[in-house]
Amino acid sequence: GIQVEQSPPDLILQEGANSTLRCNFSDSVNNLQWFHQNPWGQLINLFYIPSGTKQNGRLSATTVATERYSLLYISSSQTTDSGVYFCAVLSDSNYQLIWGAGTKLIIKP
Amino acid sequence: SAVISQKPSRDICQRGTSLTIQCQVDSQVTMMFWYRQQPGQSLTLIATANQGSEATYESGFVIDKFPISRPNLTFSTLTVSNMSPEDSSIYLCSVRQGSQIGYEQYFGPGTRLTVT
Numbered sequence: 001g002i003q004v005e006q007s008p009p010d011l012i013l014q015e016g017a018n019s020t021l022r023c024n025f026s027d028s029v030n031n032l033q034w035f036h037q038n039p040w041g042q043l044i045n046l047f048y049i050p051s052g053t054k055q056n057g058r059l060s061a062t063t064v065a066t067e068r069y070s071l072l073y074i075s076s077s078q079t080t081d082s083g084v085y086f087c088a089v090l091s092d093s094n095y096q097l098i099w100g101a102g103t104k105l106i107i108k109p
Numbered sequence: 110s111a112v113i114s115q116k117p118s119r120d121i122c123q124r125g126t127s128l129t130i131q132c133q134v135d136s137q138v139t140m141m142f143w144y145r146q147q148p149g150q151s152l153t154l155i156a157t158a159n160q161g162s163e164a165t166y167e168s169g170f171v172i173d174k175f176p177i178s179r180p181n182l183t184f185s186t187l188t189v190s191n192m193s194p195e196d197s198s199i200y201l202c203s204v205r206q207g208s209q210i211g212y213e214q215y216f217g218p219g220t221r222l223t224v225t
Binding site for chain 2: 041042045088090096100102
């Protein structure tokens with residue numbers, strides 16, 4: 001089945017820094033989502049981005065479907081950006097989300 | 110986008126007891142899902158609950174341990190039965206909604222369960 005790998009696994013930054021999180025997937029996909037899980041456990045939808053580029057405030061994402069990767073950019077990090085960022089793709093075989101292991105981001109004040 | 114609520118938000122339960130988690134969605138949805146997230150891990154799908162049919166369980170999960178109800182298009186329950194400390198996890202309800210550009214999945218706030 002499809003494999004989803006995220007990097008880096010952990011990232012510690014000072015407030016105000018920029019960061020790039022990566023998601024690689026092993027097969028072509030028609031559906032890719034980025035989520036932020038805050039320290040209280042809630043999963044927040046960031047982007048639905050099977051291809052192309054989207055921006056929402058300080059966050060943007062780019063998916064290059066032909067090269068099987070997606071990038072999440074966070075600019076001018078704030079402490080509220082801390083948490084775990086997950087990438088998930090929809091499997092064409094069983095129509096379920098396949099999850100990466102996540103990137104744990106800590107923003108220090 | 111769907112707005113999902115779950116009850117309870119957290120609970121501490123004793124070994125051998127059962128807990129029922131409720132999931133309410135603000136719109137009618139066909140596909141609802143229940144996930145488990147063990148500490149420090151990614152999400153694992155427990156089952157898919159479609160209204161009017163039996164839930165479909167993933168490998169490693171059985172109906173006797175995780176019975177699910179789906180009485181209508183906006184509500185579902187997951188019961189964690191005969192709990193053990195290994196069941197301590199966050200349990201999340203999720204729905205999938207389609208649009209012109211594809212299917213997007215949304216999650217409830219989760220139920221944080223601790224079994225002692």
